[in-house]
Amino acid sequence: MMIKLFYAPGTCALAPHIALEWIGEPYELQKVKPSDPEYLQMNPLGQVPAMIDGDGSVMNQADALLKYLAHKYPNAKLGDDGTLQDAYELDRWLAFLTGDVHPAFFPFFVPQRYTTDGSETIRQTIKEASYRLIDRVYQHLDKHLDGKTHLVGDRRTIADPYAFAMTRWGNFLPKPLSDYPNLYRFYQQLYQDAGVQRAMEQQGID
Ligand SMILES: N[C@@H](CCC(=O)N[C@@H](CS)C(=O)NCC(=O)O)C(=O)O
Known part of the structure:
Protein backbone atom coordinates (compact mmCIF):
# COMPACT_ATOMS: atom_id res chain seq x y z
CA MET A 1 0.00 0.00 0.00
CA MET A 2 1.29 3.39 -0.89
CA ILE A 3 1.60 6.55 1.12
CA LYS A 4 -1.46 8.78 1.12
CA LEU A 5 -1.08 12.51 1.66
CA PHE A 6 -3.97 14.65 2.84
CA TYR A 7 -3.64 18.25 1.74
CA ALA A 8 -5.44 21.53 1.22
CA ALA A 15 6.12 20.68 1.34
CA PRO A 16 5.63 16.91 1.78
CA HIS A 17 3.82 16.88 -1.57
CA ILE A 18 6.92 18.24 -3.34
CA ALA A 19 9.13 15.82 -1.35
CA LEU A 20 6.96 12.93 -2.57
CA GLU A 21 7.37 14.17 -6.13
CA TRP A 22 11.14 14.32 -5.70
CA ILE A 23 11.18 10.82 -4.21
CA GLY A 24 9.38 9.55 -7.27
CA GLU A 25 7.61 6.54 -5.70
CA PRO A 26 3.87 6.18 -6.32
CA TYR A 27 1.68 7.89 -3.72
CA GLU A 28 -1.95 8.87 -3.31
CA LEU A 29 -3.30 12.35 -2.77
CA GLN A 30 -6.48 13.41 -1.07
CA LYS A 31 -7.70 16.97 -1.00
CA VAL A 32 -9.49 17.82 2.25
CA LYS A 33 -11.01 20.73 4.12
CA PRO A 34 -9.21 20.76 7.49
CA SER A 35 -12.41 21.69 9.36
CA ASP A 36 -14.49 18.97 7.70
CA PRO A 37 -16.06 16.75 10.44
CA GLU A 38 -14.98 13.59 8.66
CA TYR A 39 -11.39 14.83 8.46
CA LEU A 40 -11.51 15.94 12.11
CA GLN A 41 -12.31 12.40 13.11
CA MET A 42 -9.17 11.26 11.41
CA ASN A 43 -6.97 14.18 12.48
CA PRO A 44 -8.55 15.94 15.49
CA LEU A 45 -6.11 18.84 15.16
CA GLY A 46 -7.99 19.87 12.03
CA GLN A 47 -4.76 20.66 10.24
CA VAL A 48 -3.03 19.58 7.09
CA PRO A 49 -0.76 17.92 6.16
CA ALA A 50 -1.60 14.44 7.36
CA MET A 51 -0.31 11.20 5.96
CA ILE A 52 -1.01 7.50 6.17
CA ASP A 53 1.62 4.96 5.24
CA GLY A 54 0.11 1.57 4.49
CA ASP A 55 -1.76 0.16 7.47
CA GLY A 56 -0.22 2.68 9.84
CA SER A 57 -2.12 5.25 11.83
CA VAL A 58 -2.57 8.86 10.82
CA MET A 59 0.59 10.91 10.96
CA ASN A 60 0.85 14.68 11.13
CA GLN A 61 3.20 17.66 11.65
CA ALA A 62 4.85 18.82 8.45
CA ASP A 63 8.46 18.58 9.61
CA ALA A 64 7.92 15.11 11.11
CA LEU A 65 6.37 13.94 7.83
CA LEU A 66 9.26 15.41 5.85
CA LYS A 67 11.80 13.65 8.07
CA TYR A 68 9.84 10.42 7.85
CA LEU A 69 9.94 10.61 4.05
CA ALA A 70 13.66 11.39 4.03
CA HIS A 71 14.35 8.41 6.30
CA LYS A 72 12.04 6.04 4.47
CA TYR A 73 13.60 6.85 1.10
CA PRO A 74 17.32 7.37 1.77
CA ASN A 75 18.14 6.99 -1.93
CA ALA A 76 16.34 10.27 -2.64
CA LYS A 77 19.00 11.93 -0.46
CA LEU A 78 16.65 14.53 1.01
CA GLY A 79 17.81 14.12 4.60
CA ASP A 80 21.06 15.02 6.35
CA ASP A 81 24.36 13.77 4.97
CA GLY A 82 25.09 11.56 7.99
CA THR A 83 27.34 14.00 9.82
CA LEU A 84 26.39 15.45 13.16
CA GLN A 85 26.86 19.01 11.94
CA ASP A 86 24.62 18.54 8.91
CA ALA A 87 21.92 16.81 10.98
CA TYR A 88 21.99 19.82 13.30
CA GLU A 89 21.80 22.26 10.35
CA LEU A 90 18.81 20.46 8.88
CA ASP A 91 17.03 20.29 12.25
CA ARG A 92 17.74 23.94 12.92
CA TRP A 93 16.15 25.08 9.67
CA LEU A 94 13.18 22.75 10.02
CA ALA A 95 12.67 24.11 13.53
CA PHE A 96 12.91 27.68 12.27
CA LEU A 97 10.32 27.00 9.56
CA THR A 98 7.95 25.19 11.92
CA GLY A 99 8.46 27.33 14.97
CA ASP A 100 9.09 30.81 13.58
CA VAL A 101 8.12 31.20 9.93
CA HIS A 102 4.86 29.28 9.98
CA PRO A 103 3.51 30.90 13.17
CA ALA A 104 4.41 34.36 11.82
CA PHE A 105 1.75 33.76 9.17
CA PHE A 106 -0.99 32.55 11.50
CA PRO A 107 -2.18 36.05 12.53
CA PHE A 108 -2.20 36.98 8.83
CA PHE A 109 -4.24 33.95 7.70
CA VAL A 110 -6.52 33.63 10.76
CA PRO A 111 -6.50 37.01 12.60
CA GLN A 112 -9.79 36.16 14.29
CA ARG A 113 -8.01 33.53 16.38
CA TYR A 114 -5.81 36.20 17.93
CA THR A 115 -8.51 38.35 19.43
CA THR A 116 -11.87 38.01 21.13
CA ASP A 117 -12.86 41.34 19.59
CA GLY A 118 -14.49 40.67 16.25
CA SER A 119 -14.05 44.18 14.83
CA GLU A 120 -12.50 44.67 11.42
CA THR A 121 -10.11 47.33 12.77
CA ILE A 122 -8.65 44.89 15.29
CA ARG A 123 -8.27 42.22 12.63
CA GLN A 124 -6.44 44.67 10.44
CA THR A 125 -4.11 45.59 13.32
CA ILE A 126 -3.38 41.92 13.90
CA LYS A 127 -2.54 41.48 10.23
CA GLU A 128 -0.23 44.49 10.40
CA ALA A 129 1.54 42.88 13.36
CA SER A 130 1.96 39.68 11.37
CA TYR A 131 3.65 41.62 8.54
CA ARG A 132 6.34 42.62 11.04
CA LEU A 133 6.80 39.06 12.25
CA ILE A 134 6.98 37.83 8.67
CA ASP A 135 9.45 40.54 7.71
CA ARG A 136 11.75 39.45 10.54
CA VAL A 137 11.78 35.77 9.52
CA TYR A 138 11.99 36.56 5.80
CA GLN A 139 14.99 38.82 6.43
CA HIS A 140 16.67 36.01 8.35
CA LEU A 141 16.06 33.59 5.47
CA ASP A 142 17.17 36.17 2.95
CA LYS A 143 20.46 36.76 4.73
CA HIS A 144 21.07 33.03 5.06
CA LEU A 145 20.43 32.44 1.37
CA ASP A 146 22.98 35.03 0.26
CA GLY A 147 25.14 33.19 -2.29
CA LYS A 148 23.26 29.93 -1.69
CA THR A 149 20.81 27.89 -3.75
CA HIS A 150 19.67 25.64 -0.91
CA LEU A 151 18.83 26.06 2.73
CA VAL A 152 21.11 23.31 4.02
CA GLY A 153 24.45 22.28 2.57
CA ASP A 154 24.96 22.60 -1.11
CA ARG A 155 22.20 20.22 -2.09
CA ARG A 156 18.46 19.88 -1.99
CA THR A 157 16.93 18.62 1.25
CA ILE A 158 13.48 18.44 2.79
CA ALA A 159 14.05 21.98 4.11
CA ASP A 160 13.81 23.41 0.58
CA PRO A 161 10.21 22.49 -0.26
CA TYR A 162 9.17 23.54 3.25
CA ALA A 163 10.78 26.95 2.78
CA PHE A 164 9.33 27.14 -0.74
CA ALA A 165 5.76 26.59 0.52
CA MET A 166 6.19 29.41 3.04
CA THR A 167 7.95 31.74 0.64
CA ARG A 168 5.09 31.28 -1.81
CA TRP A 169 2.79 32.81 0.81
CA GLY A 170 4.85 35.96 0.45
CA ASN A 171 2.99 36.56 -2.82
CA PHE A 172 -0.10 37.44 -0.79
CA LEU A 173 1.56 40.14 1.28
CA PRO A 174 1.55 43.91 0.64
CA LYS A 175 5.38 43.94 0.51
CA PRO A 176 6.67 42.31 -2.69
CA LEU A 177 8.75 39.16 -2.36
CA SER A 178 11.39 40.78 -4.57
CA ASP A 179 12.25 43.01 -1.59
CA TYR A 180 14.07 39.93 -0.28
CA PRO A 181 16.38 39.31 -3.27
CA ASN A 182 18.00 36.06 -2.14
CA LEU A 183 14.74 34.56 -0.96
CA TYR A 184 13.12 35.67 -4.21
CA ARG A 185 15.85 33.98 -6.25
CA PHE A 186 15.48 30.80 -4.15
CA TYR A 187 11.72 30.89 -4.76
CA GLN A 188 12.07 31.44 -8.50
CA GLN A 189 14.60 28.64 -8.88
CA LEU A 190 12.41 26.13 -7.08
CA TYR A 191 9.34 27.37 -8.88
CA GLN A 192 10.88 26.10 -12.12
CA ASP A 193 11.66 22.66 -10.68
CA ALA A 194 9.68 19.89 -12.42
CA GLY A 195 8.57 18.25 -9.14
CA VAL A 196 7.45 21.58 -7.71
CA GLN A 197 5.52 22.31 -10.90
CA ARG A 198 3.80 18.91 -10.80
CA ALA A 199 2.79 19.29 -7.15
CA MET A 200 1.42 22.79 -7.77
CA GLU A 201 -0.46 21.62 -10.82
CA GLN A 202 -2.02 18.75 -8.86
CA GLN A 203 -3.09 21.19 -6.16
CA GLY A 204 -4.47 23.62 -8.73
CA ILE A 205 -2.25 26.49 -7.59
CA ASP A 206 0.54 28.53 -9.11
N1 LIG B 1 2.13 22.30 13.38
C1 LIG B 1 1.41 21.90 12.21
C2 LIG B 1 0.68 23.10 11.65
C3 LIG B 1 -0.16 22.73 10.48
C4 LIG B 1 -1.10 23.85 10.08
O1 LIG B 1 -1.39 24.80 10.83
N2 LIG B 1 -1.60 23.74 8.86
C5 LIG B 1 -2.50 24.73 8.37
C6 LIG B 1 -2.32 24.92 6.87
S1 LIG B 1 -0.74 25.60 6.47
C7 LIG B 1 -3.92 24.26 8.61
O2 LIG B 1 -4.23 23.10 8.40
N3 LIG B 1 -4.77 25.16 9.05
C8 LIG B 1 -6.14 24.87 9.26
C9 LIG B 1 -6.62 25.43 10.54
O3 LIG B 1 -5.80 25.76 11.40
O4 LIG B 1 -7.84 25.54 10.68
C10 LIG B 1 2.37 21.34 11.16
O5 LIG B 1 3.53 21.75 11.16
O6 LIG B 1 1.98 20.48 10.36
Whole structure:
Protein backbone atom coordinates (compact mmCIF):
# COMPACT_ATOMS: atom_id res chain seq x y z
CA MET A 1 0.00 0.00 0.00
CA MET A 2 1.29 3.39 -0.89
CA ILE A 3 1.60 6.55 1.12
CA LYS A 4 -1.46 8.78 1.12
CA LEU A 5 -1.08 12.51 1.66
CA PHE A 6 -3.97 14.65 2.84
CA TYR A 7 -3.64 18.25 1.74
CA ALA A 8 -5.44 21.53 1.22
CA PRO A 9 -4.23 23.58 -1.76
CA GLY A 10 -1.39 26.01 -1.11
CA THR A 11 -0.93 25.12 2.54
CA CYS A 12 2.23 23.81 4.20
CA ALA A 13 1.11 20.40 2.89
CA LEU A 14 2.78 21.53 -0.34
CA ALA A 15 6.12 20.68 1.34
CA PRO A 16 5.63 16.91 1.78
CA HIS A 17 3.82 16.88 -1.57
CA ILE A 18 6.92 18.24 -3.34
CA ALA A 19 9.13 15.82 -1.35
CA LEU A 20 6.96 12.93 -2.57
CA GLU A 21 7.37 14.17 -6.13
CA TRP A 22 11.14 14.32 -5.70
CA ILE A 23 11.18 10.82 -4.21
CA GLY A 24 9.38 9.55 -7.27
CA GLU A 25 7.61 6.54 -5.70
CA PRO A 26 3.87 6.18 -6.32
CA TYR A 27 1.68 7.89 -3.72
CA GLU A 28 -1.95 8.87 -3.31
CA LEU A 29 -3.30 12.35 -2.77
CA GLN A 30 -6.48 13.41 -1.07
CA LYS A 31 -7.70 16.97 -1.00
CA VAL A 32 -9.49 17.82 2.25
CA LYS A 33 -11.01 20.73 4.12
CA PRO A 34 -9.21 20.76 7.49
CA SER A 35 -12.41 21.69 9.36
CA ASP A 36 -14.49 18.97 7.70
CA PRO A 37 -16.06 16.75 10.44
CA GLU A 38 -14.98 13.59 8.66
CA TYR A 39 -11.39 14.83 8.46
CA LEU A 40 -11.51 15.94 12.11
CA GLN A 41 -12.31 12.40 13.11
CA MET A 42 -9.17 11.26 11.41
CA ASN A 43 -6.97 14.18 12.48
CA PRO A 44 -8.55 15.94 15.49
CA LEU A 45 -6.11 18.84 15.16
CA GLY A 46 -7.99 19.87 12.03
CA GLN A 47 -4.76 20.66 10.24
CA VAL A 48 -3.03 19.58 7.09
CA PRO A 49 -0.76 17.92 6.16
CA ALA A 50 -1.60 14.44 7.36
CA MET A 51 -0.31 11.20 5.96
CA ILE A 52 -1.01 7.50 6.17
CA ASP A 53 1.62 4.96 5.24
CA GLY A 54 0.11 1.57 4.49
CA ASP A 55 -1.76 0.16 7.47
CA GLY A 56 -0.22 2.68 9.84
CA SER A 57 -2.12 5.25 11.83
CA VAL A 58 -2.57 8.86 10.82
CA MET A 59 0.59 10.91 10.96
CA ASN A 60 0.85 14.68 11.13
CA GLN A 61 3.20 17.66 11.65
CA ALA A 62 4.85 18.82 8.45
CA ASP A 63 8.46 18.58 9.61
CA ALA A 64 7.92 15.11 11.11
CA LEU A 65 6.37 13.94 7.83
CA LEU A 66 9.26 15.41 5.85
CA LYS A 67 11.80 13.65 8.07
CA TYR A 68 9.84 10.42 7.85
CA LEU A 69 9.94 10.61 4.05
CA ALA A 70 13.66 11.39 4.03
CA HIS A 71 14.35 8.41 6.30
CA LYS A 72 12.04 6.04 4.47
CA TYR A 73 13.60 6.85 1.10
CA PRO A 74 17.32 7.37 1.77
CA ASN A 75 18.14 6.99 -1.93
CA ALA A 76 16.34 10.27 -2.64
CA LYS A 77 19.00 11.93 -0.46
CA LEU A 78 16.65 14.53 1.01
CA GLY A 79 17.81 14.12 4.60
CA ASP A 80 21.06 15.02 6.35
CA ASP A 81 24.36 13.77 4.97
CA GLY A 82 25.09 11.56 7.99
CA THR A 83 27.34 14.00 9.82
CA LEU A 84 26.39 15.45 13.16
CA GLN A 85 26.86 19.01 11.94
CA ASP A 86 24.62 18.54 8.91
CA ALA A 87 21.92 16.81 10.98
CA TYR A 88 21.99 19.82 13.30
CA GLU A 89 21.80 22.26 10.35
CA LEU A 90 18.81 20.46 8.88
CA ASP A 91 17.03 20.29 12.25
CA ARG A 92 17.74 23.94 12.92
CA TRP A 93 16.15 25.08 9.67
CA LEU A 94 13.18 22.75 10.02
CA ALA A 95 12.67 24.11 13.53
CA PHE A 96 12.91 27.68 12.27
CA LEU A 97 10.32 27.00 9.56
CA THR A 98 7.95 25.19 11.92
CA GLY A 99 8.46 27.33 14.97
CA ASP A 100 9.09 30.81 13.58
CA VAL A 101 8.12 31.20 9.93
CA HIS A 102 4.86 29.28 9.98
CA PRO A 103 3.51 30.90 13.17
CA ALA A 104 4.41 34.36 11.82
CA PHE A 105 1.75 33.76 9.17
CA PHE A 106 -0.99 32.55 11.50
CA PRO A 107 -2.18 36.05 12.53
CA PHE A 108 -2.20 36.98 8.83
CA PHE A 109 -4.24 33.95 7.70
CA VAL A 110 -6.52 33.63 10.76
CA PRO A 111 -6.50 37.01 12.60
CA GLN A 112 -9.79 36.16 14.29
CA ARG A 113 -8.01 33.53 16.38
CA TYR A 114 -5.81 36.20 17.93
CA THR A 115 -8.51 38.35 19.43
CA THR A 116 -11.87 38.01 21.13
CA ASP A 117 -12.86 41.34 19.59
CA GLY A 118 -14.49 40.67 16.25
CA SER A 119 -14.05 44.18 14.83
CA GLU A 120 -12.50 44.67 11.42
CA THR A 121 -10.11 47.33 12.77
CA ILE A 122 -8.65 44.89 15.29
CA ARG A 123 -8.27 42.22 12.63
CA GLN A 124 -6.44 44.67 10.44
CA THR A 125 -4.11 45.59 13.32
CA ILE A 126 -3.38 41.92 13.90
CA LYS A 127 -2.54 41.48 10.23
CA GLU A 128 -0.23 44.49 10.40
CA ALA A 129 1.54 42.88 13.36
CA SER A 130 1.96 39.68 11.37
CA TYR A 131 3.65 41.62 8.54
CA ARG A 132 6.34 42.62 11.04
CA LEU A 133 6.80 39.06 12.25
CA ILE A 134 6.98 37.83 8.67
CA ASP A 135 9.45 40.54 7.71
CA ARG A 136 11.75 39.45 10.54
CA VAL A 137 11.78 35.77 9.52
CA TYR A 138 11.99 36.56 5.80
CA GLN A 139 14.99 38.82 6.43
CA HIS A 140 16.67 36.01 8.35
CA LEU A 141 16.06 33.59 5.47
CA ASP A 142 17.17 36.17 2.95
CA LYS A 143 20.46 36.76 4.73
CA HIS A 144 21.07 33.03 5.06
CA LEU A 145 20.43 32.44 1.37
CA ASP A 146 22.98 35.03 0.26
CA GLY A 147 25.14 33.19 -2.29
CA LYS A 148 23.26 29.93 -1.69
CA THR A 149 20.81 27.89 -3.75
CA HIS A 150 19.67 25.64 -0.91
CA LEU A 151 18.83 26.06 2.73
CA VAL A 152 21.11 23.31 4.02
CA GLY A 153 24.45 22.28 2.57
CA ASP A 154 24.96 22.60 -1.11
CA ARG A 155 22.20 20.22 -2.09
CA ARG A 156 18.46 19.88 -1.99
CA THR A 157 16.93 18.62 1.25
CA ILE A 158 13.48 18.44 2.79
CA ALA A 159 14.05 21.98 4.11
CA ASP A 160 13.81 23.41 0.58
CA PRO A 161 10.21 22.49 -0.26
CA TYR A 162 9.17 23.54 3.25
CA ALA A 163 10.78 26.95 2.78
CA PHE A 164 9.33 27.14 -0.74
CA ALA A 165 5.76 26.59 0.52
CA MET A 166 6.19 29.41 3.04
CA THR A 167 7.95 31.74 0.64
CA ARG A 168 5.09 31.28 -1.81
CA TRP A 169 2.79 32.81 0.81
CA GLY A 170 4.85 35.96 0.45
CA ASN A 171 2.99 36.56 -2.82
CA PHE A 172 -0.10 37.44 -0.79
CA LEU A 173 1.56 40.14 1.28
CA PRO A 174 1.55 43.91 0.64
CA LYS A 175 5.38 43.94 0.51
CA PRO A 176 6.67 42.31 -2.69
CA LEU A 177 8.75 39.16 -2.36
CA SER A 178 11.39 40.78 -4.57
CA ASP A 179 12.25 43.01 -1.59
CA TYR A 180 14.07 39.93 -0.28
CA PRO A 181 16.38 39.31 -3.27
CA ASN A 182 18.00 36.06 -2.14
CA LEU A 183 14.74 34.56 -0.96
CA TYR A 184 13.12 35.67 -4.21
CA ARG A 185 15.85 33.98 -6.25
CA PHE A 186 15.48 30.80 -4.15
CA TYR A 187 11.72 30.89 -4.76
CA GLN A 188 12.07 31.44 -8.50
CA GLN A 189 14.60 28.64 -8.88
CA LEU A 190 12.41 26.13 -7.08
CA TYR A 191 9.34 27.37 -8.88
CA GLN A 192 10.88 26.10 -12.12
CA ASP A 193 11.66 22.66 -10.68
CA ALA A 194 9.68 19.89 -12.42
CA GLY A 195 8.57 18.25 -9.14
CA VAL A 196 7.45 21.58 -7.71
CA GLN A 197 5.52 22.31 -10.90
CA ARG A 198 3.80 18.91 -10.80
CA ALA A 199 2.79 19.29 -7.15
CA MET A 200 1.42 22.79 -7.77
CA GLU A 201 -0.46 21.62 -10.82
CA GLN A 202 -2.02 18.75 -8.86
CA GLN A 203 -3.09 21.19 -6.16
CA GLY A 204 -4.47 23.62 -8.73
CA ILE A 205 -2.25 26.49 -7.59
CA ASP A 206 0.54 28.53 -9.11
N1 LIG B 1 2.13 22.30 13.38
C1 LIG B 1 1.41 21.90 12.21
C2 LIG B 1 0.68 23.10 11.65
C3 LIG B 1 -0.16 22.73 10.48
C4 LIG B 1 -1.10 23.85 10.08
O1 LIG B 1 -1.39 24.80 10.83
N2 LIG B 1 -1.60 23.74 8.86
C5 LIG B 1 -2.50 24.73 8.37
C6 LIG B 1 -2.32 24.92 6.87
S1 LIG B 1 -0.74 25.60 6.47
C7 LIG B 1 -3.92 24.26 8.61
O2 LIG B 1 -4.23 23.10 8.40
N3 LIG B 1 -4.77 25.16 9.05
C8 LIG B 1 -6.14 24.87 9.26
C9 LIG B 1 -6.62 25.43 10.54
O3 LIG B 1 -5.80 25.76 11.40
O4 LIG B 1 -7.84 25.54 10.68
C10 LIG B 1 2.37 21.34 11.16
O5 LIG B 1 3.53 21.75 11.16
O6 LIG B 1 1.98 20.48 10.36
